[in-house]
Amino acid sequence: MTDQQAHIPHQSLGSRMVDGIRRFAGSDLLYSFVRQPVVVVAFLITVIFILAAIFAPLVAPHDPFNPASLSLMDSFFPPSWVEGGDARFLLGTDNQGRDIFSTIIYGARISLMVGFAAVVFSIALGVLVGLISGFVGGWFDALLMRFADIQLTIPGLLIALLVDGIARTALPSDMREEIAIYVVIFAIGISNWPQYARVARSGAMSEKVKDYVASARIIGTPSWVILLRHVLPNILGPVLVLGTIGLALAITSEATLSFLGVGVPPTTPSLGTLIRIGNDFLFSGEWWITLFPSGALVVLVLAVNLLGDWLRDALNPKLR
Amino acid sequence: MGFLILNRVFQAALVMIVVAMAAFVLSNYVGDPISNMVGQEATQEDRDQLREDLGLNDPAPVQFVRFIGNALQGDFGISYRLQRPVSDLVAERLPATLELVMVSAIFALVVGIPLGIFTALYRTFWGSRLILTVSLAGVSLPTFVVGILLIYVFSVTLQWLPSFGRGETTALGGWTTGLLTVDGWRAIIMPAITLGLYQLTLILRLVRAEMLEVLRTDYIKFARARGLTNRAINFGHALKNTMIPVITIVGLNIGGLIAFSIVTETVFQWPGMGLLFVQAVQFADVPVMSAYLVLASLIFVLTNLVVDILYVVIDPRLRTERRVKAGV
Numbered sequence: 001m002t003d004q005q006a007h008i009p010h011q012s013l014g015s016r017m018v019d020g021i022r023r024f025a026g027s028d029l030l031y032s033f034v035r036q037p038v039v040v041v042a043f044l045i046t047v048i049f050i051l052a053a054i055f056a057p058l059v060a061p062h063d064p065f066n067p068a069s070l071s072l073m074d075s076f077f078p079p080s081w082v083e084g085g086d087a088r089f090l091l092g093t094d095n096q097g098r099d100i101f102s103t104i105i106y107g108a109r110i111s112l113m114v115g116f117a118a119v120v121f122s123i124a125l126g127v128l129v130g131l132i133s134g135f136v137g138g139w140f141d142a143l144l145m146r147f148a149d150i151q152l153t154i155p156g157l158l159i160a161l162l163v164d165g166i167a168r169t170a171l172p173s174d175m176r177e178e179i180a181i182y183v184v185i186f187a188i189g190i191s192n193w194p195q196y197a198r199v200a201r202s203g204a205m206s207e208k209v210k211d212y213v214a215s216a217r218i219i220g221t222p223s224w225v226i227l228l229r230h231v232l233p234n235i236l237g238p239v240l241v242l243g244t245i246g247l248a249l250a251i252t253s254e255a256t257l258s259f260l261g262v263g264v265p266p267t268t269p270s271l272g273t274l275i276r277i278g279n280d281f282l283f284s285g286e287w288w289i290t291l292f293p294s295g296a297l298v299v300l301v302l303a304v305n306l307l308g309d310w311l312r313d314a315l316n317p318k319l320r
Numbered sequence: 321m322g323f324l325i326l327n328r329v330f331q332a333a334l335v336m337i338v339v340a341m342a343a344f345v346l347s348n349y350v351g352d353p354i355s356n357m358v359g360q361e362a363t364q365e366d367r368d369q370l371r372e373d374l375g376l377n378d379p380a381p382v383q384f385v386r387f388i389g390n391a392l393q394g395d396f397g398i399s400y401r402l403q404r405p406v407s408d409l410v411a412e413r414l415p416a417t418l419e420l421v422m423v424s425a426i427f428a429l430v431v432g433i434p435l436g437i438f439t440a441l442y443r444t445f446w447g448s449r450l451i452l453t454v455s456l457a458g459v460s461l462p463t464f465v466v467g468i469l470l471i472y473v474f475s476v477t478l479q480w481l482p483s484f485g486r487g488e489t490t491a492l493g494g495w496t497t498g499l500l501t502v503d504g505w506r507a508i509i510m511p512a513i514t515l516g517l518y519q520l521t522l523i524l525r526l527v528r529a530e531m532l533e534v535l536r537t538d539y540i541k542f543a544r545a546r547g548l549t550n551r552a553i554n555f556g557h558a559l560k561n562t563m564i565p566v567i568t569i570v571g572l573n574i575g576g577l578i579a580f581s582i583v584t585e586t587v588f589q590w591p592g593m594g595l596l597f598v599q600a601v602q603f604a605d606v607p608v609m610s611a612y613l614v615l616a617s618l619i620f621v622l623t624n625l626v627v628d629i630l631y632v633v634i635d636p637r638l639r640t641e642r643r644v645k646a647g648v
Contacts, residue, residue: 155579165601252462259464294465302460
């Protein structure tokens, strides 16, 4: 696609955008999207979550992390429609008097941020390894792919837990809280790269024998330029589809790690941390503290999963 | 075929060596093993003496060989947190985890395979569609959320089942089992469902897809033309060929079950290996972490190996394809 655009440099940006929109409006992708109401709903839910996460301070009715606005008098209010509920707190409050609805919005913000960052990290690492591996071939390829095979033998959750555990041991204890989020991103990212590496590798292997690569080589383009500017755009499609499904997986992994108490710290809780905190109050009858964040997590993951599944099928020419 | 199996065994050994190296690096270089063992009042001489006694001043390859030797004898050192030999802790906890994994695998198979067959045979029936939709939701439900929901419904609200622990256990030699008492079975129901649910949906969808695939093939049409009963066709002919990929997936997912037993055990406070491991990660208890890593990897590698070999033994096509490729 980049090659086509390179041939029409005189077109203005505006007309190119209009052109792109027109092409999208007539595409199979949009058609199959509109035809499936479930996918449209999943898309809307995902967009709502992302917007709420970005504009959390504007959307949330309370600021749950400002100690000045919290009062212990407000703790353990049930949801507003239940007897004893307070109209100020739609989904009730937790043990510190924080509004559940607001903590969910802020929690989704952390969950989505960690999920996106982990997927981007996995893709960057996986695609880099896969591209080089597929392009260079030989013993280098064999070594890297054997390494990926070994990692795929061990479930991702276990690898993420181990990486997390090692980081906890290796880092001084006073730094753990501050960089816990980065550790989680790294742990989840590193546990998922082999899938992307495999897809990128098979793409690179089928692209490298094509004429455009040979032509680029003849005019003396350096290998890394061929890889990044010519091969990469051509293999990115399947990688990004995998990335959408990977986002749901990363959000679940983050929630799981946080629920196990080795993920995001309670000072900046994600949905998983909120569920963990609320779980302690399940037996004393305060079900809303844990069940509402759980519901939010399930809806978010389900929506992203549906979207990813649809994208995979819609872009797969064999299924048309 | 001999070559293929040898290749697999070699690969399995390679994985274990890499894992052992990771565990070795973890126990010897992450954090300072000495400062985790001695108290605050130990002098520098004491520390140096301990370092020399433990052989931490030897060259790394020597230490690695010693580590492997100890590991083969089941010696992974002493837990920093509990101050007990790791091997004792593992021996106590292993039965709980293996029982949980076994019961949930059986649950997933016994419910998943019939549902998969049913949804494939009655594809247009509304009940089949309902099962498929629900199973999609099942894939998206994180394990711990399933556990929390079950606890809320059956322990907190209805008060039918216990929410934590293994219930009453019986000791059989070195093995404690909860499967001989009613109490133990009541305790295992919810953890097993929580752990097995994801596998169940996976098996259901796989059996359905494979069954639909097989039912389209010529030999089924031929069987139909011969006038065989539906029952003979579906269960005598079709189901057999459906089972090959199912065996593989189930075998490969034993690893997934063990990994996610970590989560299930945390939710239900199930006294198994997973709970031990999570606590080790929380408290940076390195000997326990490295022992768990080695043991869990060993189980994954062995099941993978058995499945790979079984696959070749069961499916004759794999053998011939290899031979054709090799030009024999």
